[in-house]
Amino acid sequence: MLATGSVRSVGSMKTNASQARTVPLVDGSITVQHHAGDGPTSLFLHYWGGSAATWQPVQDRLVGRSMVAWDQRGWGAQAGLVGPYGLEALADDVETVVSRLALRDVVVVGHSQGGKVAQILGRRRPVWLQGLVLVAPAPPRPPEWLTAEYRDQLAHAYDTPETIAQALETVLTASPLPSPLREQVIRDSASTHPSARREWPLRGIAADLGPGPIDLPTALVVGERDRVEPPDTLEELLLPTLPEATRLTVVLGAGHLLPLEAPASVAEAVDSVLAGLGFPTADDQFDRRSSAAGGNMPRR
Secondary structure: OOEEOOOOOOOOOOOOOOOEEEEEEEEEEEEEEOOOEEEEEEEEEEOOOOHHHHHHHHOOOOOOOEEOOOOOOHHHHHOOOOOOOHHHHHHHHHHHHHHHOOOOOOOEEEEEEHHHHHHHHHHHHHOEEEEEEEEEOOOOOOOOOOHHHHHHHOOOOOHHHHHHHHHHHHHOOOOOHHHHHHHHHHHHHHHOOOOHHHHHHHHHOOOOOOOOOOOOOOEEEEEOOOOOOOHHHHHHHHHHOOOOOOOEEEEEEOOOOOOHHHHHHHHHHHHHHHHOOOOOOHHHHHHHHHHOOOOOOOOO
């Protein structure tokens, strides 16, 4: 188990321009934010209650990378998309997006619920999937403390802006978020289809994916103070199903919302998987672009 600092200071930062693309599905369509760039495409799957915007602080630290993100079925821009909203349906949506956009090499980056969807894809092992980054993911089988009573309480966490704020401050984060991010989380968690809001706590979080191992380059990162997916739970239930070379990185002082609390640590995890696949890190790419520009580009 490795420990890392929770925040790395970032000064002047550039962002990838994104293009909104509509991907047709059998039962509707998904609006996808596509950042054109180099190397394999990092495909981001948000947590239960999140949105594509959850990943923006991470993407801002991966300038020059090819990246894709969208609001999951039943959430945000896709709140009107009909169900089912289960994990397998979300994984099917990923495969459809990859096919429709003709993406060839993809690293799936999944947070919490999105991390469990990523594990399903890792077990399916489609030809385009090159690696996984699991960010405070739900484990493949539920821990003993995940009782029916707990799940019923969880199903009401996003009932109102007030309950969302309470969950954010007492469960999801280890320290207060800046006001704009706090408002974003409350807005995202309220923008959902009622059935999608209930699907994860009542069924998805307790789903048992079975014993099948994942044989893909994988990074696993979790917050030291995560109350939702504690490090010891992931060490016990998830780490044994991952490749032997996978290390559990614990971000000191961080809670469950790592993409917002510690985006630099998440970006480093993405870079580590891409580097393991033979592609330069975002910092290496910056150094080459800076040299080509005479060393005058602002350092991140």
